[in-house]
Amino acid sequence: MILLFAIIYALIISLSNSLFCLVIESLLPVIILINCPGNLKSLVKLNALNLFMIMTLALTWPNFREGVIMGLIITWRLNLIYIIFAGVIAKLGFTGIYAALVRFHVPEKLRILLLLTMRGIFIMNNRLDSALIALKLRAPEMKFMTRLKTFGYITGNILLQSESRSEKMLQAIKCRGGFEGFNQL
Amino acid sequence: MHISEGILSGGVLIAGWAGTLAGVSVGLKKTNPDKIVKVALLSSAFFLASLVNVKIGPSSTHLSLLAPMGLILGWAAFPAIVVALLLQAVLFHFGGLLVLGVNAFIMGISAVSVYLLFGEKIRGTGSKIYSFIAGALAVMIAALLVGLSLGLTDGNFLTAAKLIILVHLPLSLIEGLATMFIISWLKRVSPEFLS
Structure with a gap:
């Protein structure tokens, strides 16, 4: 309910x-x-990024003053929407959001994909970090093309590792009764 | 590439969500339940790789990796992109939840387009050239769609839209090269991965 209200409120804004x-x-x-002053820090970061957008609009709008005003209105809207959703996410937590997705009849496959992707990010993050640290130690300075080629190879390697990991994960899920367990969350 | 909250008109937001819903339903329909784990882990790998800073001269950039996603995941790239963008919006505040539909449609359709155009071709000879074109094309399609979304919202955004497309031209070349390196490496090390 709270998420639906937030979506409608954000849409109106x-x-x-x-x-x-x-x-x-x-x-x-x-x-x-x-009530949640912790959001102020991220708001400062958000608006620092937004300065670039205001400048672009001011310089590309037919009238400079109107462009600045438009940029400020968009920034205002962005801040309000951000505060609304940050408040809702902080209130609901991940399990609350998942429950909301179930109530919104989001397809089961998509929900499972979301859960497994989050898990996958934690698993693969360590591997990618190790690869990047090893790269920094072995070759701190590289030419642009070599750097891009290395990035491509590391990405390819991570993809292969994630595929082999997914096979093992699927077997483990099947051993525990398949995807039925996800519905009990 | 992400469009922020509060910029687009209601019509564009609704059209974006409609397109995303259609794309996601096709993507989910074409994804075998047993492949969900593979799609999830591959999309998490893409998510992480797209967060890596690649230095370009004094500056640095994040690659979107739309083309490799499309070429490897096919139609499953659509739901994978929705999940990735949702996580980016919640964890890093890139984009937003209201514009998720538009952002996901822009990126999803770019990834799927290059899959439909080059999905078969990268498995044969001349895969390097095709994967380079696919990488560059995916970024340009996405940039064009961002420009179109802005232009449809307000005619005054047109100059900014043209600027966005122009800025993405050199980025598309970099993405093309990165896609070429990823696909050629995969083809060399594990040819069955792309089949």
Whole structure:
């Protein structure tokens, strides 16, 4: 329910063009931000990235002043939507989001894919990190083409490793009763 | 490549979600349940590889790896991209949840397009050239679709859209080279992987 409300609220913010509406719609995000001040840090990072977007819009818009205003409105909307979703994600946690996906009738295959991808990221991250550290130690400086070629080879190697790992994982899942277990989450 | 929240119009957002839903349903239908684990681990490998910084002169970039995803996963690239973008939105705040539909459609359709165009060709002779073209083309299709989404939202975005397409031209060459190296390595080390 809370996720559905957040989506509808974010959609309303996303489609608002007038400043008056945006001010009214800011009330809820401000309350969320007061209750979760931890989000402020990531908001600063988000807006630092957004400065580039405002500058691009200002320089490419037919009128410089209008471009800046448009950039600021988009930034405002972006901040409000970010606060809403960050609040919801913090409130629900991963299991809550998964339960919401079940209630939204998201296909089982997609849900399993999401869970296994998250698990896969943790598994493969260690392998990729080791490969990158080894590369740094063996060749700290490389020409551009060599660097790109090495990146390609490391990626290819990680793909092969993940394929062989997936075979073992599938066998393990089958031994534990197949994909039925995922429905009990 | 990600479009941020709060930029696109309602119509574009709805169209993007509709396209993504269609792509995901085809992708899931074509994915055998036993292949889900393989798709998940391959997409996590792509996710991690796309976060690696590749230095270019004084700057650095992240490669999107759309073409290798499409060429290796086929239609399954669509749901894999949706999951990857969802995780990026939740974990790193790239893109967003509302624009997920549009971003996923842009990247998914680029990956699937190169699979349909070059999926068979990279298995035969001249795979290096085909994989290079596939890598560059996937990025350019994605950049064109980003530009189109912005242009359809507001006519005033057109100059910014043209700039985005222009910026992606050198990036497409780099992606083309990276795709070529990945595919040629896979073909040399494990030819059955691509079959």
